[in-house]
Amino acid sequence: MCFERGCGRILSDLKMKGERTMKVKTWLANEIEFVSEKHYDNPFEDVDIDVVFTLGRKKMTVPAFWDGGDIWRVRFALPAAGKWKYETKTTDASNKGFIASGTVECVPYDGELEIYKHGFVKTVPNVRYFMYNDGTPFFYLGDTHWNFACEEFDSAGEHADGLECDSHFKYIVDKRVQQGFSVYQSEPIGAKYNLSRGLDEKAVEGFRDLDRRFKYIADAGLVHANAQLLFPRELCAIERYDDKKYIYRLARYWAARYSAYPVLWTLGQEVDNDFYFNRGDQKRFTKETNPFKLIAAGLYENDPHRHPITGHMESCSLWTGFDGEGTCVSTSSFREVEGHTWYGYQWSPWGTGPIDPEFARDGWVNGQGKVLILYESRYDYLWTGHFGARKQGWLAYLNGLYGYGYGAIDIWLYKSKYDVDKTSNDGFEEITPEFKAKHWAESVEFETAYQMGYMKDFFMNLEWWKLIPRFNSPAFFIAEKENFYSLASDERNTIVIYFFGKDKFETGMLTNLDDATYSYQWFNPRTGVYSEKRTFVPDVHRTYKVETKPDKLDWVLLVKKVK
Numbered sequence: 215m216c217f218e219r220g221c222g223r224i225l226s227d228l229k230m231k232g233e234r235t236m237k238v239k240t241w242l243a244n245e246i247e248f249v250s251e252k253h254y255d256n257p258f259e260d261v262d263i264d265v266v267f268t269l270g271r272k273k274m275t276v277p278a279f280w281d282g283g284d285i286w287r288v289r290f291a292l293p294a295a296g297k298w299k300y301e302t303k304t305t306d307a308s309n310k311g312f313i314a315s316g317t318v319e320c321v322p323y324d325g326e327l328e329i330y331k332h333g334f335v336k337t338v339p340n341v342r343y344f345m346y347n348d349g350t351p352f353f354y355l356g357d358t359h360w361n362f363a364c365e366e367f368d369s370a371g372e373h374a375d376g377l378e379c380d381s382h383f384k385y386i387v388d389k390r391v392q393q394g395f396s397v398y399q400s401e402p403i404g405a406k407y408n409l410s411r412g413l414d415e416k417a418v419e420g421f422r423d424l425d426r427r428f429k430y431i432a433d434a435g436l437v438h439a440n441a442q443l444l445f446p447r448e449l450c451a452i453e454r455y456d457d458k459k460y461i462y463r464l465a466r467y468w469a470a471r472y473s474a475y476p477v478l479w480t481l482g483q484e485v486d487n488d489f490y491f492n493r494g495d496q497k498r499f500t501k502e503t504n505p506f507k508l509i510a511a512g513l514y515e516n517d518p519h520r521h522p523i524t525g526h527m528e529s530c531s532l533w534t535g536f537d538g539e540g541t542c543v544s545t546s547s548f549r550e551v552e553g554h555t556w557y558g559y560q561w562s563p564w565g566t567g568p569i570d571p572e573f574a575r576d577g578w579v580n581g582q583g584k585v586l587i588l589y590e591s592r593y594d595y596l597w598t599g600h601f602g603a604r605k606q607g608w609l610a611y612l613n614g615l616y617g618y619g620y621g622a623i624d625i626w627l628y629k630s631k632y633d634v635d636k637t638s639n640d641g642f643e644e645i646t647p648e649f650k651a652k653h654w655a656e657s658v659e660f661e662t663a664y665q666m667g668y669m670k671d672f673f674m675n676l677e678w679w680k681l682i683p684r685f686n687s688p689a690f691f692i693a694e695k696e697n698f699y700s701l702a703s704d705e706r707n708t709i710v711i712y713f714f715g716k717d718k719f720e721t722g723m724l725t726n727l728d729d730a731t732y733s734y735q736w737f738n739p740r741t742g743v744y745s746e747k748r749t750f751v752p753d754v755h756r757t758y759k760v761e762t763k764p765d766k767l768d769w770v771l772l773v774k775k776v777k
Contacts, residue, residue: 234316239323241330243291243432243474248302250284251311258413259463263312267292267300269320274518278302279470282418286312291474291519292320293333293347327435329476335437337522337555340583343616343679344522344556351679354587354617355607355670356397356439357390357663358626360483362427364404365628373624373653382654383427386625387434389658394667398431399589399619401441401483402448403627409444409464410452421471432475439558439589439619441480441526443468446489449482449505450498458508465512479513479523480558480589481506486525487547504547514553522555524548526589530561530573543577543586557581558589562597563609564641568697571685574613578683587617594622595649596633598640600662604739605768607669608712612700614683620666622657623650642716661740668742672770680704693722709773712739713763721760721771727752730775736763737770749776 238244246265254260263278265288278288292298301315323330333347344352359365366382379385387398407413407420424442431438443464444452454460468479484490487501499505510523525548528541541547541560548554557577563569577586588610592598598606607618624630638645681702684690691701691711698715699722706728713721729752736745745764752758763769 234314235319236316237319237321238292239321239330240293240295241291241323241333241476243289243429244318245290246288246300246314246316248278248286248288248314249311250286250309252306252309253284256412258467259460261304261306261309261312263288263302263304265290265300265302267298267318269294269296269298276473276518277466277470277516279467280413280418281422282415284311289471289474291334292318293519295320295322329432329435329437334476334519334521335478336520337585342578342581342583342585342614344585352396352437353670353674353678354397354437355395355666356399356587356589356617356619357386357395358399358590358593358619358621359386360399360401360627361403362398362400362628363402363406363424367423367426373629373655375653375655377655384430386654386658387431387436390663391434391436393663394670395620395663396437396670397439397478397617397619398436399439399480401480402443402445405442409448411454412460413464413467425471428472428475428477437476437478438472439478439480440472441482442472443509444482446482446485446506455498455505461505461508462512465509466516468509469513469516473517473519473521477521478556479510479517479521481509481513481523481525481548484526484528484560485547486527486558487541487545488528490528501545501547507547507551510548510551510553520553522585523551523553524556524558524587524589525554526558527560530559542573543581549582554584556585556587558587559615560590561588561610561615562592563606568686569609569613569700571613571683571700574615574683575685578614578685585617586615587619588615589617589619590621591619592640593626594620594660594662595645595652595657596621596623596626597638597645599643599645599649600660600665601642601768602640603660603662604665604669605712605714607666608714608739608768608770609700611669611673611678612681612683612702612710612712613685614702616679618666620663622660622663623652624654624657628654665739665742669739671742672737672739672772676708676710676772677704681708681710689726691722691724694720707775709771711760711771711773712768713771714768717766719762719766721762724752724758724760724773725756727756727758728775729756732758732773732775734771734773737772738764739768739770744772 257280267274276290278286298318304312332350371382407417485506591606594603610618634650684701701711703709
């Protein structure tokens with residue numbers, strides 16, 4: 215497997231003035247360094263540099279960032295092959311170290327990684343799934359690492375349990391790529407910087423630690439859905455909380471430092487709509503005064519690639535979403551925020567009973583045509599078992615949430631003590647403290663992670679982006695008993711049904727079928743194996759009684775109209 219490590223050329227040795235020339239490949243991150251000839255008391259706030267790249271009528275303005283001492287850098291990725299020209303623009307024209315121009319010879323990427331073959335992930339208005347820059351649909355299968363900055367980068371660490379590896383962090387990234395994951399989800403918990411008074415030399419050191427992690431994730435071909443600037447409670451605690459110019463500049467810095475990588479911006483943990491600050495006396499910000507809207511503006515206005523932006527939503531349930539403390543699409547703080555193009559759901563369908571699809575339906579009906587993603591749900595061996603973690607992925611994709619953020623114990627939050635001493639119940643099984651006492655070296659090999667890869671392969675064999683959620687509509691399917699299923703279809707051409715009732719063989723009846731021959735197969739989501747393909751013809755009522763499941767566990771039925 216080619217991870218293209220080191221393909222981006224770093225020009226740290228180019229300190230000459232005037233014209234510069236370099237060669238790069240499309241979509242890969244590269245850098246140009248600028249050395250200041252002046253001293254600034256507050257380099258983060260006293261001066262700005264932008265670098266304008268042009269290729270014919272194409273123009274891309276990339277902000278540079280202060281990288282400590284007298285060094286500024288522009289980190290850029292070019293979206294098209296050709297001979298680009300660039301020149302700097304700065305708020306301090308007297309600093310000759312910031313005055314430069316040059317050319318960049320950009321040739322097409324010739325490696326094997328999809329994210330660089332097709333270009334960065336984007337959204338398109340009224341298209342409900344992510345796509346690559348060239349329009350190819352992007353399948354979002356995420357792995358959750360809220361405190362990835364704490365994962366040992368240069369050693370296996372104390373939780374490796376004898377596993378032979380050189381890096382805890384790298385090992386999991388590489389393993390998730392092998393298992394079929396396409397997205398890495400992170401937050402700044404444990405990040406080695408403090409922005410409470412300003413962005414100083416020590417903070418820059420912390421960002422450099424993140425740099426090598428961002429680069430490794432990008433070189434592995436993963437998209438990085440990151441919330442790496444500020445945790446909400448940290449933002450509310452900083453001395454300059456009310457300094458809007460400072461908050462905006464922090465967002466500009468975030469964009470400058472990381473927009474050259476394949477990223478998705480997640481403004482902050484559960485900041486949509488107000489980080490639960492309507493509880494009790496916690497009213498630092500409200501839905502209307504949410505400061506992460508300013509961060510969204512800073513990203514949108516300074517990111518040359520306009521990577522998709524969301525605010526991670528609070529927990530979704532009927533008693534907290536529509537009229538309480540949680541958030542659904544209808545109550546989002548960011549509905550009308552410029553640049554906000556996707557919703558990061560927090561939804562936890564309960565147990566093996568019939569699901570209530572109202573949150574998913576709310577997003578489908580009221581989501582402004584934006585992308586919906588099941589960004590956070592119950593984590594494997596923390597709040598659910600393997601069945602529950604697997605089921606969440608299937609329910610997401612069959613209820614119009616075209617993406618799933620999986621998470622496992624000791625990976626979603628490394629060395630976490632959160633709820634590990636309590637017994638949890640997901641409606642199907644109890645997850646005891648004994649179950650939860652897993653270290654990452656074991657949980658990275660959970661069967662569920664491989665089963666998520668089977669799910670991805672299943673959908674990738676279909677035009678999955680054409681599957682429309684039917685929300686238990688009898689116009690498509692009538693269950694024999696309770697609705698222990700989710701169904702999505704491309705009209706009556708392709709129908710996918712996930713049956714998840716505990717200890718149940720029953721299925722139901724397909725309705726309103728076309729006058730045609732259909733094929734059907736059972737797919738085992740636990741093994742990734744299909745049954746033998748068979749055919750049927752609907753009866754005179756245009757219905758078909760589905761046979762019982764192969765056993766009492768969860769199964770997927772794939773029905774296709776024979777052309």
